[in-house]
Amino acid sequence: MIPLPRETPEPTATALSSLTLVPVWVRELPGLSSTRFNAIAAGTPVTVLGQFGRWVKVAWLLAEGPQIGWIPVRWITLSEPILAELVTPVAGS
16 A cells, blocks of 8 residues: 655745846845855846845856855846745835
């Protein structure tokens, strides 16, 4: 007898593909006081992994391998809204 699954898996949010509009500094954490560690060239494809306030966590590829960091949301194109599951609520918003 084949056992039946006990739980229905929770759906996971799908990352959103986007492009940078201008060259943009990448930061370790969301916020201007966070350390800049890289820059992304204009037109670079990025994947939005999350959002915190006006900042988005993005992933992109370099010759050295995949990179992840935070950039202001205003510097990317969005073909659709960022999924609610990827957004961290911010007090006062």
